[in-house]
Amino acid sequence: MSKFYINKLAIVGLGLMGGSLARALKAQGSVGEVVATGRRAASLEKGLALGVIDAWTLDMKEAVANADVVVIATPTLIAEKVLAELAPLMTPSMIVTDVASVKGNMQRAAERVFGEVPANFVMGHPIAGSEQSGVEAATVDLFLDHRVILTPLSTTAEPAIALIQAMWEACGAEVVCMDVAEHDAVLAATSHLPHVLAYTLVDALAQNGSAADIFRFAAGGFRDFTRIASSDPTMWHDIALANKEAILQGIDDFSAHLDKVRAAIASGDGDTLYATFDRAKRARDEHFLGQYLSRQKKSPSS
Amino acid sequence: MSKFYINKLAIVGLGLMGGSLARALKAQGSVGEVVATGRRAASLEKGLALGVIDAWTLDMKEAVANADVVVIATPTLIAEKVLAELAPLMTPSMIVTDVASVKGNMQRAAERVFGEVPANFVMGHPIAGSEQSGVEAATVDLFLDHRVILTPLSTTAEPAIALIQAMWEACGAEVVCMDVAEHDAVLAATSHLPHVLAYTLVDALAQNGSAADIFRFAAGGFRDFTRIASSDPTMWHDIALANKEAILQGIDDFSAHLDKVRAAIASGDGDTLYATFDRAKRARDEHFLGQYLSRQKKSPSS
Structure with missing residues (x-):
């Protein structure tokens, strides 16, 4: 990973996800400048005050100018609007990714905006989060030991995929590629x-x-x-x-x-109930036993 | 609580609940002898080996002889059979309680066995547990800071209620009385x-x-x-x-x-979805915020 470095990272929509990404990359020394943009100045100002970002602006053009990587971290349904605003500002050297929880919707949005999904747009989804939200909840280790799913298309540029993969790996995540529908x-x-x-x-x-x-x-x-x-x-x-x-x-x-x-x-019908409950317990224990045991050590009486 | 002491505690069905009760009362010095009985010698022997109980027997009569308190801690549907076995062995000085999760069923079972629920049978339900089970999972603090609900009837003897309440309070629990149906x-x-x-x-x-x-x-x-x-x-x-x-x-x-x-x-219909999710979040946060925050401190990134 030593060759991986982002000179300028632009975050569109500064909340838990974008803020935690910025914190992790800064902690790893993997990023130069982090600039955030969004609709609410208060969140952006809070991010600056907390040291999560280096600068903010309400102007998308200013935010993404000369950025190596643009991360769209807005709520899912706003992302299409962001893509439309971003379209005229994108350059061949700019790699765009997102963190939305649904990818089919994002693909369709990109197709509506661009005609086809741009080669330097790498759709992604970090499987991490919290019931807390907002930049004030951002932590340096939100993605540590979590999975990030990338859903590149056959037309997505390999170097773009590699850079986004390296970015998440720098945050301690394991990156997995998957089909959009899957x-x-x-x-x-x-x-x-x-x-x-x-x-x-x-x-x-x-x-x-x-x-x-x-x-x-x-x-x-x-x-x-x-x-x-x-x-x-x-x-x-x-x-x-x-x-x-x-x-x-x-x-x-x-x-x-x-x-x-x-x-x-x-x-x-006790037999059906027992069989259902027993199958469920076995399935869950089989898949989670490792994680389950490590949790039990922390709270033996919960 | 200094006057509270159980000379002999009999546990029918030695698992997580009965075992944790025995551990807690022993740790508090609130019990003399703990004798367990049940159907499976292996569980009882394990309880003895772990120091959870002092003795065991497969003979119900021997187990409950001269017991101050008998705790029925078998699975719910077996409790009626236990009550039937216990009926001829009960003495006026013996107080019986249970830990079953359903109380209407237990009341009906007692009525079937005894005609009416005996005055010295105090129905109870500790709101504590774990997805683990068995005496090997028993801990000294399973009931600490948890609630125990007692569902006495108008015919239940006050001294019996007081003793069972004191028993659970000795385990660190908060005791609440409630109507069976509620x-x-x-x-x-x-x-x-x-x-x-x-x-x-x-x-x-x-x-x-x-x-x-x-x-x-x-x-x-x-x-x-x-x-x-x-x-x-x-x-x-x-x-x-x-x-x-x-x-x-x-x-x-x-x-x-x-x-x-x-x-x-x-x-x-996004409005209905947002309203539903928002009401749920508010209701949960309002009721759990204290507990929630204490959990968050333990695992900020979960």
């Missing part, structure tokens, strides 16, 4: 659907007449189960709409399965 | 329903053709969301059947809410 299906299952379910459950309970008691007696299991329902509503509103088809499919698969479990409870 | 409704919402949903989601995903990829790219949010799906299938099979009506009601409320969210995604 990315969106996998993320719908493991991230988008669980968020929808958690939001739905908490909102349903909050509207229950006994909501105060319900939350009062909620234990650690409920707290963990609903942690993702504390995530940024704007971001998840965007994701739910951007990855609509895959999420609807996920909801339908889940609902069909829940109907079967409901029928087993209603009819007292 | 307990079962609240626990269905905050614990039983989330477990059913988590098991259902993990099992649905495990049966997906892309299961390996799905689990491979699952991040921290998914791991937390599904942690409770690693819980003991036998225990949750029992709970799902024992609290059937309240859980079915919870599933139906949840499904109706999910249908609305699904419709909003399908029709691109």
Whole structure:
């Protein structure tokens, strides 16, 4: 990685993701200047005050001028507008990437703006985050030991892919390449659907007449189960709409399965219930045992 | 609490709950002898080897002879059989309690066995646990700073309630009394329903053709969301059947809410989605902010 260096990094939309990227690259000495732009001067000014960025401007043209790398880190549905603003400012030596959670939507947006996805636009998605948001939540190690999925097309330039890969690896992430549709299906299952379910459950309970008691007696299991329902509503509103088809499919698969479990409870079919719960436990333990054990060491009584 | 002391504690069903109770009471010097009984000699022998109990026997009569307190800590659906075995062995000076997660079922079982719930049977439910199970997972602090709900009836003896309350307070728990039906409704919402949903989601995903990829790219949010799906299938099979009506009601409320969210995604109704997600975030943050912040300090980048 020693040859990897970004002279000027421009971040469009300075929040948890863009801020954490800036912090990590600065800590590694992998970046010269970090300039951020966006719609809200307050966030940008906060980023400057926290030392996350070196400068900010509300002017996109100024922000990206002479940038080696431009990272689009706005909410998903705003990214298309950003691409349109960026289009006339892009140069052949400028590499553009993004951090949006849905990639099919981003590909379609780029196709609408550019006709075809530019060779120096490398679509990406760091699988990291927090139920906190905003530049003030940015940390130097948000991406450390996390995966970053890149979804380059056959027309994406190899050197551009290599640079974006090196950028994330400098943050301590493991980079994996994946097909756009596969990315969106996998993320719908493991991230988008669980968020929808958690939001739905908490909102349903909050509207229950006994909501105060319900939350009062909620234990650690409920707290963990609903942690993702504390995530940024704007971001998840965007994701739910951007990855609509895959999420609807996920909801339908889940609902069909829940109907079967409901029928087993209603009819007292203990064998089906036990088999379902046991399969789920085995699947989860098989896939998470390593991570699970390391968490247990930290909180043995949780 | 200095006057509180149990000369002989009998535990029927030695697992995580009974074992942790024994460890906590021993650590506090609040108990003389702890004798356990159950169906599996191996678990009982393990408890003895680990120093959790002082003695064990497969003979219920021997186990409860001269016990001040008998704790029924078997899986929920076995408790009725235990009550039936215990009935001829109970003496007026013996106080019986249980730790089952469903109380209406336990009340009906006691009524079937005894005609009416005995005055010295104090139904209880510690809101503590872990996705681990078995006596080997028992810890001295499982109940520390957790709530224990007692659901005494109007016919339950006050001194019996006071002693069981003192027993749990000696373990560091906060004791709350609640109506049986209210307990079962609240626990269905905050614990039983989330477990059913988590098991259902993990099992649905495990049966997906892309299961390996799905689990491979699952991040921290998914791991937390599904942690409770690693819980003991036998225990949750029992709970799902024992609290059937309240859980079915919870599933139906949840499904109706999910249908609305699904419709909003399908029709691109961003306002409804944002309002739902935002209400959920506010409700959760309002109820959990204290606990949430203390967790965040431990793992800032999770």
